[in-house]
Amino acid sequence: MSQEKQEHGHGCDCGCHGEQPNPFVELNPVLDHYADIPGSLITVLQKAQELYGFLSIELMRYIAIETHNSIAKVYGVATFYTQFRFEPVGKYLIMLCQGTACHVNGSKMIEEAVMDFLEIKEGETTPDGLFTLNNVACLGCCSLSPVMMINDDTYGQLTKDKVTHILAELKEAVNNEATVSETVSQEVTA
Numbered sequence: 001m002s003q004e005k006q007e008h009g010h011g012c013d014c015g016c017h018g019e020q021p022n023p024f025v026e027l028n029p030v031l032d033h034y035a036d037i038p039g040s041l042i043t044v045l046q047k048a049q050e051l052y053g054f055l056s057i058e059l060m061r062y063i064a065i066e067t068h069n070s071i072a073k074v075y076g077v078a079t080f081y082t083q084f085r086f087e088p089v090g091k092y093l094i095m096l097c098q099g100t101a102c103h104v105n106g107s108k109m110i111e112e113a114v115m116d117f118l119e120i121k122e123g124e125t126t127p128d129g130l131f132t133l134n135n136v137a138c139l140g141c142c143s144l145s146p147v148m149m150i151n152d153d154t155y156g157q158l159t160k161d162k163v164t165h166i167l168a169e170l171k172e173a174v175n176n177e178a179t180v181s182e183t184v185s186q187e188v189t190a
């Protein structure tokens with residue numbers, strides 16, 4: 001991979017003449033690693049989503065150029081799989097299991113409690129950018145059903161009260177963080 005490509009992105013045609021930094025430079029080691037491995041497009045897309053949180057059109061276009069695929073193919077593959085997201089997600093991504101065991105044990109009721117508390121629907125993000133709610137298939141821990149994951153943490157045997165309590169605690173923790181940083185900045189500027 002050339003130095004210019006690393007810094008500005010191969011195929012840059014925005015008229016910047018290489019003056020704009022490549023916003024996807026962190027993906028280059030992944031692209032290099034999988035360059036000669038056939039059938040690795042899905043893995044590259046997964047890694048890209050891990051790095052940037054979601055697959056923007058610009059990111060998919062960059063991957064298409066770098067992997068010598070058409071943008072239509074990359075977009076087609078990405079939209080085929082439900083694991084890929086195309087919009088930014090909140091600080092907390094709630095993955096609420098709707099698999100059979102969780103469904104039998106009340107996952108719909110849990111979903112309603114989450115939607116009521118956050119005032120969003122499935123697939124939406126709260127206006128403050130804190131929470132995104134997504135239904136998912138079996139999370140692989142059915143004995144704990146109904147189950148949800150928030151980012152990397154798993155919460156099992158959920159009830160309406162329990163889920164509301166968990167979300168309220170996360171909200172409060174963020175509010176406290178904001179208060180602490182406001183206090184610090186006031187002290188610094190005083």
Ligand code: FES
Nearest residue numbers: 097099102139142
């Ligand atoms: S069905 Fe929900 S974890 Fe398996």
